[in-house]
Amino acid sequence: MDAGKEKFRDSSSADSTGHGNTHIEFYDPSKESIWTRLGLNFESFKRAPGVTGDRLVAGDLSEAQIEQIKRDTPMLQAKMKKRHLTMIAVGGSIGTGLFVGSGAALKTGGPAGILIGWIIIGVMLINAIGEMSILYPVSGGFYTLAHRFLDPGFAFAMGWNYFLQWAVVLPLEITVAGTTVNYWTDKVPIAVWITVFWVVIMIVCLFGTLGYAEEEFWSSCLKLLIVVMFVFIGIVCICGGGPTGGQYDHYIGGTYWQNPGAFSNGFQGVCSVFVTAAFSFSGTELVGLAASETPDPRSTVPGAVKGTFWRITIIYITSLTIIGLLIPWTDERLLGGTSAAASPFVIALDNGKIPGLNHLVNVTICISVLSIGLSCVYAGSRTLTALAETGYAPSFFTYIDKSSRPLYSVIAVLVFAPIGYVNVVAAGDTVFLWLQAISGLSTLVTWGSICLCHIRFRRAWKVQGHSTEELPFKALGGAWGSWLGLTLVVLVMIAQFYVALFPVGGVANGGERAQSFFEAYLAAPIVLAFWIGGYLWKRTTPWRAHEIDLDTGRKSWLTVEEMRRYREERKASPLYIRVYRMLFTN
Template structure:
């Protein structure tokens, strides 16, 4: 029997199994009352009847080829295409862009900032393309973690899954604290920071009660605000640089690229560029959430391609354009950038204050406040969904598989929320020291996550080819293919090497006694030994070696079963559309 005949026979056998399971009765969350689905009554907190009650184990497909439920995970499919689009385009815009770019500009200069953000952005385009290719074909609970567990290695997935959970668990109290310091831009210290922490903690808890729908709606509207404000800033910045600013401000005359001449484009040469990379990565953290959201979207095939392609537009229009404006308006020697961590140190706020545009600084500050709350809710969403997936695959206590009738992984949400009170350490004198070390736990976590996605895609493509499949069968193909994923892995390794270099030879020179250098080194690389420790624990626990390409499961949870001929016919039909529709599909939606 040829490989092609074997694949066809296996496809027919699997199809018969899917038809047989169609006769089973499934729990339909849409039949619950609106109050239950919104999580606003007592019934919503009871466990949703899953397929485990009918003998089907966790980890199976979220839907079969005909779209019937086929998973023990009853996470409700409440996300609409508009939600997914905004999560991809504006979901991760927060303190990394609005505030973190201040320290990046100080260390790397405007040229260093553009180089770092452009390279990280190019790598991230490949990461999201690879994730989109797999998530559309396998819209499984747990996103990239579940795919890594299947395609690469159980021990590696165990390490990456817990790394991802703790990354968001640690970022949550940080974001709550930043929200409090942002409000102090208006109130000063007349209201204690502890009071603001309590208020913002309560807001996140209330929003989390609404489950997926609460997260999706909050992300949609907050992303609309963030995108609108950044676009207003870009347009305003162009006018100011061209000399159209108010007479009372610093931009009543044309300035152009003067600040690239004096003080210059690079703040600390090559070392300065290296120092900016992690800040750039932090500003993009959360982009991979579209992969998690795919399992809670009714039709990932229709909504995911547009969300994935939206990453390109976000990077080019939002990040690169706004950072170019910042570099043209603010010199890296600006003293207000030094040592600042709150809204007052935001280059966006500083630029508008210098321009003499009264009220713009308050609008940007309010946007920063909403942004950090948005990222805080993303922490709860991403951490809880990944923890539930860990439990489903046996790498976390089984209690975390509990999903209630409102579609919330209840115990997983409570676990992540339990980290929020750590924010109160900022009330004590040692608060900043404690926070520095907590952040060190997730210092390189974002890069590790993206590297895991690239490696998973490489293994998926190897298995797809080894088992007789063609890339023409894929409903969505990553733009850079497997080469884009290799580019991502190589660039991530280079960034980690650059951080090693900066940790040992920091900007400003060596400390006489070496203590500051040693402390900075461990803060930078603390996440690496923790990741290795988790991998060793997973290896000893499960005693599983990396999978061979021929042994990788490509069928469980697979959404599309179309043959090469059927996919060719589908694309041929779409090529008959008018040119302007084809162009729109290429740029913004599915191809």
């Protein structure tokens, strides 16, 4: 066999209809050089044979055989390890929303308002995505699942909405990274920093999935360390243990909850916090996308999903509680909300006269926004590729190179980065308000779609004669948990509609009211327009439960009896192991 043929592996299969064995050749990336797999030579940019439309190399195959091949040969290589997926879930979405956006939310909603907003949004993050991703670790994640379980037209709207969400967030994050540097110096024009961070992101993208995963692992470790450190320092300061001469050299307790108060704008202020909270949680659903690039989703995804719960309780709620106790919502430095100087983390450390740590937090903020920028490229490119595979985007976006990069899809997301340069002109602020309006509600639409997918999946699972005991991982609360999440999404959308019509502080005239409404609610009509467009294009209707495909891409085929034996064996484990599994794994 020549060198070219050695890069393929043979396999044979037979279907239940009696077709004879047919030999199929699969592309084996492990036969490539280390430089090709890492994406560091020209060979790596060539199209990987056999991973898209030309996947089937030879043979007259039955439908059953083709589906078996699709299950066994995922489009993207499984490069992520368990530690990568765990840290993506635990720290991947910690960024601008928590470190910077929480300051503006504190100003608008007050200390009690931000806790209510973040807790309600956090409840939506149930582990329905984990249940489906473990059973179906398919390329495109929840977009592909929506295409299968709901309606291709609705999936088209959700997929393009999700792509736009990340494509628009990329220039926003790059600009915030640039303004973060202004905390130390304003001598260098913001355009220079935007260019620097854009180039850094492109360099990391050269390493594909592995580059993203490694960057997320180490940046998440740093972010978690800083947040935990801040919580301990904050507790000491609240109790009066701060340095002499600072604002926290005496006991303050809940002083700022009493004066100026727990709420800054009442019910209206609480409603205005929801979108900021949702933005801070965006990226949590990346576990569903990453499942297809993980060797063993069954063992890695449950721990990553359960890590979401610990992030909500320990990282977000605890740190926001500390912030609300340390900083009054009347602090004028919270007004900006767009730079590191407006970060409540930095403000609290400055107030306490704690030297050095404010700079460390600022470095972390800079790294965090770069991390989210890379998440933009990862999530946007994978979704665009999945859209192309299902015929809802140009076919050239299905191009996957030998380093497992969806090359054209990655480029498509990266070209949005130069929008950040509008920040250097007078109209930049206006442009950025509209970009934020596009991405504002997108996260809520995505989570609502995931909940709806899970509800329809569970219904089809039951109608087609399956038992929930067959599932390798069951979402907390089952379908009822997804109904709760979907209900909360609808309620938050209604609350945001109210705030869009009647914004905090009011408006002077009808023209300003219209602008205020679309700045807060623009994502909703965009999704609706995509949905209508998808229907007019393909004329699809929602799947009925008995029509839903539950077999293609399915990884677990264990029977009820086999799953019962598996769970009985696990029950025989020592108590401490069972407790650990319950909290952190499956």
